Amino acid sequence: MLLRTRPETSARRAPLQVLVDRATPAHLALARTGSGALMVLRPRAVPQALGVDSATATRMAWAVQMLGARELALGIGTWTAMRNPDKAASRLWVAGGVLSDGIDAMAVTAALLKGRVSKSSGLGLVAVAAGAVALGVRALQEQVTTV
Secondary structure (H helix, E strand, O other): OOOOOOOOOOOOOOHHHHHHHHOOHHHHHHHHHHHHHHHHHOOOHHHHHOOOOHHHHHHHHHHHHHHHHHHHHHHHHHHHHHOOOOHHHHHHHHHHHHHHHHHHHHHHHHHHHOOOOOHHHHHHHHHHHHHHHHHHHHHHHOOOOOO
């Protein structure tokens, strides 16, 4: 007996996959810039969203601000490079973001396995980082266009 399957529609795909399919490296650069600014200006917000207690979030604030500065640099650098006709520069900035996001996904996964972040928030952050990696890899395969 043959099994009939329906073609997969965007409504049936995972929300993260739909987002990755529609997003561009420019979107990622802007999102990275915004999240970096948030981390620099409100450094306790990210740890608290991950389920870290207030006292620990306060002690971590300086490290979150350092991470935010990295995000700002990657976001602004990628955006600026993409507005320039030099595709090699865009590829380097996108590759730097892929490396950064890949390490983020691994670090948060390790924290999840050790019970250091809440399960729901940690899984969400891993999904976002993995989606950013997928978007960056796709852009690199497509030779990263300028904006």
